[in-house]
Amino acid sequence: METQVAPPPVEDIAKALRKIVATGLPVSPSLTDETLLGLRGVVARSINRDDRLGRIKALDELLARLLVHYPDDTLGESARILFAIAPGYRGSNLTTRREAAAGAAEREVDHFRKRIEPEIITGVAWQLHRDSQNYIPRGRSVPPPLEASGDSPTIRAGDVANKEAAEHEELLSRLWAHVYALRAEILRVERLKNWPHDPTEPTTSEKVLVEAIAARDYEVDAVKVLIATYTERYGQRIAHGDAEFNTEALLRLAGWESGL
Incomplete structure (x- = not known):
């Protein structure tokens, strides 16, 4: 499998994430989407970069972590419900999760589906994009800037x-x-x-x-x-x-x- 030279556009990542939202986490072992599995942050966390299932495991754990620390407190619980990591929603269908997520955001379901849900998915896509900026493809000779290094003790916002x-x-x-x-x-x-x-x-x-x-x-x-x-x-x-x-x-x- 390929590793992306640079993270894809946020809108491409968001589009790919809709497949994850449709079924909820954990990520299905049948996933073959190169947009998500080729992310540098996913590859870096994979024990074997050439193993698709290893990348799926890394993607699943990365998404769960990003959702736990979703940067918007107002929509954080809705995001976790939508992606099915909130307690009680794992394995539930999208309609059930969407209704519960709308309730957590105190929004009407149709408004949530059209306005808030795309905002949440784009927010997670942006987190994935930012995460992949911390890594460079293995084998590249030029080191990343110090502020982008995952090993740096720098405290970020x-x-x-x-x-x-x-x-x-x-x-x-x-x-x-x-x-x-x-x-x-x-x-x-x-x-x-x-x-x-x-x-x-x-x-x-x-x-x-x-x-x-x-x-x-x-x-x-x-x-x-x-x-x-x-x-x-x-x-x-x-x-x-x-x-x-x-x-x-x-x-x-x-x-x-x-x-x-």
């Missing part, structure tokens, strides 16, 4: 657009801070095991090693607690730069093995 988004970004940052701290402590322990007489350390190398092991174990516990907190609130997928990780993989990602 969307990160503090509302209380829920700010809380999510705060917890995500704290979790990754401890993952990197754990990696540093693992490296320190292994360094002291292999080179115990490093002149930069105090002379009592055995004591230093014991302290380093304690610091490593503290970070292991801290990561486990933060993983549990994150999983309870936001589910199993954790974003970092151009990729996503399963929460269970973070300790392994940091290099932790119980035998170390």
Whole structure:
């Protein structure tokens, strides 16, 4: 499957999204739409970029996240109902969802269908377009601008657009801070095991090693607690730069093995 060089126009993405709205989330495994499956943000989150079902899974999870943090509080619940991620609406038909979404927006159904629904779909399309601007096709030699890099710690307007988004970004940052701290402590322990007489350390190398092991174990516990907190609130997928990780993989990602 192809990866888009640049995100398609918002109106093209919106047109493709109507197929998703018709059935609701989760995205059907039969989806073959290149407009959506070729989005750079979808490809970047796919474990195997050449696997269509992998891209569908990435698209489904990305849409759910964007809808949770829909930027318009007035229409946020209507958007979640329309796309069938609001509790009680998964598997319901479009007519049922449309009526409920109109009610949540305090609008008449026909007005909602003609005016508000296109606005919501275009809003989600714009979010997908913006998301794909954060990524460049794999293999391209020119790096993206710093402000567009998914790995950059820069705080963007969307990160503090509302209380829920700010809380999510705060917890995500704290979790990754401890993952990197754990990696540093693992490296320190292994360094002291292999080179115990490093002149930069105090002379009592055995004591230093014991302290380093304690610091490593503290970070292991801290990561486990933060993983549990994150999983309870936001589910199993954790974003970092151009990729996503399963929460269970973070300790392994940091290099932790119980035998170390």
